[in-house]
Amino acid sequence: MMPFEKCPVCGGELEEKKVEKLLRGGSHIAVLRVHAEVCLHCGERLYAEDTVRFFEQIRNKLRRQELSDFQPMGQSFTLDENSPNKANEADVRTSRG
Numbered sequence: 723m724m725p726f727e728k729c730p731v732c733g734g735e736l737e738e739k740k741v742e743k744l745l746r747g748g749s750h751i752a753v754l755r756v757h758a759e760v761c762l763h764c765g766e767r768l769y770a771e772d773t774v775r776f777f778e779q780i781r782n783k784l785r786r787q788e789l790s791d792f793q794p795m796g797q798s799f800t801l802d803e804n805s806p807n808k809a810n811e812a813d814v815r816t817s818r819g
C-alpha cells in the first residue's frame with residue numbers, strides 16, 4: 723500500500739508507473755527501473771518506503787565501489803555548462819550538410 727492516495731504537492735491523481743530512476747554514488751551512476759506513483763497533474767514521483775531504502779543501498783554500494791551486482795550499461799558522459807551551445811551549433815552545421 724502506498725502512503726498517499728493523492729499527490730501531496732498538488733492533490734492530483736496518482737497512477738502507478740514504471741519509471742527510470744538515476745542514482746549517484748561517488749563517481750558512479752546507476753539507472754534503475756522501479757515502480758512509482760506518478761502524479762498525473764504535476765509529475766511528482768512518490769516511491770514506496772522499501773524503494774527508497776533500496777535506493778539508499780544502491781547509492782552506498784556505488785560509493786563503496788561494490789559493483790558486482792551491477793551490469794554495465796555503457797559509458798556515462800558529461801559536458802561542461804558551455805558545451806550544450808557548442809553541441810547545438812555543431813548539430814546545425816551537420817544538418818545543413
Ligand SMILES: [Zn+2]
Pocket residue numbers: 729730731732733734761762763764765766
Ligand atoms: Zn501533483
